[in-house]
Amino acid sequence: MFAYIVRRLALMLVTLFGISVIIFVLLRVVPGNIVDILFDAAGFVDPADKANLEKELGLSQPIVVQYFTWISGLLRGDLGYSYVSEKPALQEILPRIPITAKLAGLALLFSASIGIPLGVISAVHQGTRLDYTLRVVSLSGLSLPSFWLGLLILMASVSMFGMMPIFNPNPKTWTEAFAIYAVPAMAVGFRSAALTMRITRSSMLEILRQDYIRTARAKGASENSVNYHHALKNAVLPVITVIGIEAAFLIGGLIVTETVFNIPGIARFLVEALRWRDYPIVQNLVMFIACVVVFTNFVVDLLYAAIDPRIRFGD
């Protein structure tokens, strides 16, 4: 187990190095840089002024030098300065992380707490009206774009309650604080919950046909015990894999949800930074997201062993 963990950690480092190179090169391959955008907004171009600004921002250096400047800074905890706000990148990124983390955490919680039980219910009631209804709900969850759902929720809030749950940095009550995160989390987590539900259902259906389930029933185990103790425990493994992958995909959904609900998290910030070609923000943020995804997958792999005792990692 220990050797496996060390091997995985080493692989993680290699993966992150590869990602850092890809991020860095891709960002520079995209046409235009911050100087083009600044001068575009001003509608004014003087090659000497442009060159001066590129030099000031370090963009005139060879790309390899720029890469090593970034990586060495990153290792020292110096993320550089945002080209746009001219503030330290760390100062810009750090306050936004907890906001997105809360939102993503709540969305995953919503996804698991709704998706898994409904998946089980759908599977054990296969072919009934309830199963069909739940399958329609899950299909709609996969089909509805989260921006549309988000806007629908906002419009309904305004029309029915005369208020809207968009972000407020200083919520006055506990319920307001909950609402400003929970509502967008539900909007973004709905798709994920639908997927979790479908995976749980198909996995449960497969398990429920296994011989040991029949044996458990023959031994007189109650339906609840068979479904939740014997079947779900084994059916949940693919669900965990999906939730791990969903955690990575969530960032895509969060970009839209943070925009619609006006939440100042890292996902929306990343898009804005990309629009401005604010390299220090984009490359550090993408690197951060990559770290989260790689680490989540690592944890999911370790969870396999914890959940399924049959799985052992060879030394």
Added chain:
Amino acid sequence: MRSVHALGVAALVMQALPDPTFAGEPKSGGIFRIYHRDSPGSASIHEGATYSINIPFMPVFNNLVIFDQHIAQNSQDTIRPELAESWVWSGDGKTLTFKLRKDVKWHDGKPFTSADVKCTFDMVMGKSQQKFRQNPRKSWYDEVNEVTVNGDYEASFNLKRPQPALLSLLASGYTPVYPCHVSPGDMRTKPVGTGPFKFVEFKANESIKLTKNPDYWKKGLPYLDGIEFTIITNRSTAILGFVSGKFDMTFPTEVSIPLLKDVKSQAPNAVCVVEPNNVSTNIIVNSSNPPFDNVDVRRAMAMALDRKAFVQIQFEGQADIGGTMLPAPAGLWAMPKEMLEQIPGYGPNVEKNREDARKLMQKAGYGPDKKLAIKVSTRNIPVYRDPAIILIDQLKSIYIDAELDVVDTAQWFPKVARKDYSLGLNLTGNAVDDPDQSFYENYSCGSERNYTGYCNKEIEKLFDEQSMEKDVNKRKKLVWEIDKKLQEDVARPIIFHSRTGTCWQPYVKNVTIMSNSSYNGYRYEDVWMDK
């Protein structure tokens, strides 16, 4: 004539009626909440070329002079003193001298003096040690030799030749006075001004906060305790926020005509106004390369335009057709309708215009069997993209098969500068409704914003002639002549001048939306809320 009389009477009646936005004794207090359409790149007005910067940061500053904040139509007659107590032109019209106020302090407590005026304009003219990152309005001051001071409270602009319009340029929201003792870098992130509101914080993509300046030199002002701009890039969310009462006002001049209907139906008490914003949608033509190096093809393209269709489709009829200068009645310098209609392509009979255009195309070698294939390039933003699609459709009527080429904002200007386009659909905003600003910036040989590189020495002489003319009526006639020639030359065919809406809650008082510029009316020192 009769209708002119009727309009005059209506105007008098309107003046006599009490304006609901001015009703009652002003009340102090309250935070004025506005949503902002995007996150501005910086807080430095001098370095920006978008009202995304002007609107939140104009309340931080003062100018030497300013357009009256409660007269919608900016003109020389509506210019009021601000940091200058008075001004005087020399007899030869080449020196403009300002007497400055002595009771003004910067927000950090330092006194405001003539040195700050000199510093600001030396920097704008590119003559100082400290440099702006970008200096988009440097060309406004091409005729200024130098700014000199006489003691702490007098500053003079010494010109190369008379330029009466200089005062209008100084009255724009784009022309605040900056403090000498704060670097351009700090002004981008923590601006210090003399204005009614002090800068508190600017969180990118989140909010901009201003607070009341208790030591403002206009005693008793401002009425508001502060202004908060919440940055909401999603237009639907922003409008819903206004409708639900989270905001006291929409982002000025940002509500489109179709959206205005939604706002009025969901918030029937909201006060909404629609005004021209002096932004023209136009076509930039690459006349240095085929096929548009052929004047016949250029003219045919201009003649194929059905401007009314653009206005109807995009603005439900609420936009204006004109030349370079903003059309009347909001615009001060627009040529008369009968003169405009003489210009090829502006006549009311679109089919006849297109018939003539097809003849020109045939002369150039194109026809139903040999269509001209081009790309129409434009930015990937709806206000650019939508008219480009209509343009492509209209060009089909004269044997032009055009394809839409959407360009990322970061690539738009470099592409135009490289002349890597045939036709481009472009928007041009004018900060001041004055020919000097428009002509020199967009059509003068060698001007940085003259994207097409149009250069006509004869017209250039007329630019100078109108610029020096003191008699407004004579100047108007010159301006009309120039504008007509620019359209006939297909320098940058103007499609339409847009109008947009602004809404505020009924308790918001003293807001005036300017009718011939969207860059100058945001000081907000006497805005108050009746709640």
